[in-house]
Amino acid sequence: MIEYPLPVLDAATRERFETALYGLMAYRELTAFERLSSDARFSPTLADRDALARLAVEEFRHYELVRERIAAAGRDPQAAMExxxxxIDALHERTRPGDWFESLMKAYxxxxxxxxxxxxxxxxxxxEARVLVSEVQSIDAQTLWLRERLHDALGDDPRLxxxxxLWGRRLLGEALTQARRIGDRHAFWDTLIPMPPGPERDARVAKLFARLVENHSRRMGDLGLTA
Known part of the structure; x- marks a missing residue:
């Protein structure tokens, strides 16, 4: 996704950057577990309930992986997440689903x-850090099940x-807004893009977000929906 030289970080900068990213990921995984567990209770079939519960368990396993990595480095996981x-709580508050299928789309x-x-x-x-992030964010199985379940629902009820x-577009906007604010507030761009603030760095950040939108459009297309 990044097509320009990456920075060589000194130890202190790398530790701050890594702790921030791990804290962000850990809390997101914890809330994903909570959300999927709650959504499972409202599943229309036992098979759906089983599938969502399994996805929730996997999210909690990911949370524990990141939490353990933070602790192994001698840092406080709660302090890293805080x-x-x-x-993240505000994002979930702004994107409360109206029904079970909107919950699936939110996860997707x-x-x-x-x-x-x-x-x-x-x-x-x-x-080592990239391998951990790749493992935690490897959501192929989850995405596959969500895509298939949503695809089936759309086939059964085209009105959906x-x-x-429309709901997917709103979710994308909220997700991108949150990512941009977090990147700004926690100086991710300062570390990721080795140049001072200005038009060129802004253009590179914009390119990163354009890739996020492209990936989202492809996933929506897999459902037969326009992003």
Whole structure:
């Protein structure tokens, strides 16, 4: 996703950057677990309930992986997550689903866009960190099940299409806005893009976000929906 030279970070900068990214990821995984667990209770079938519960368990496993990495580095996982609690909680408050299918679309969009963003940010870290981020953000199985379930629902009720397409656009906007604010507030761009603030750096950040939109458009196209 990043097509320009990445920075060589000194130890202190790398530690701050890594702690921020891990804290962000850990809290997102924890809230994803909570959200999917809650959504599972409203599933229309036992098969759906089983599938969402399994996805929730996987999200919690990812949370534990990141939490353990933070702790192994001698840092406090709660302290690492705390700076991101308000923004992630606010995102979920702004994107409350209206029904179970909107819940599935929320997971399909928010989790995928977040995963793309974290993997792009992690390119500034060493290979060990990138491997962890890749493992935690590897949501192929989750995305496949969500896509198939949503595709089936759209086939059964074509009226869902326009509503879920509109909902997907709103979710994308919220996810991109949050990612931009977090990148600005926690100096991710200063570390990821080795140049002073200005038009060129802004253009490179914009290119990163354009890739996020392209990936989202492809995933929506897989559902037969327009992004």
């Amino acid at each position: 700076p991101f609690v308000a923004s 969009v928010i989790d995928s866009v977040s995963g793309d963003f974290y993997q792009a940010i992690a390119l500034a870290l060493d290979e 299409g326009s509503r879920l397409a």
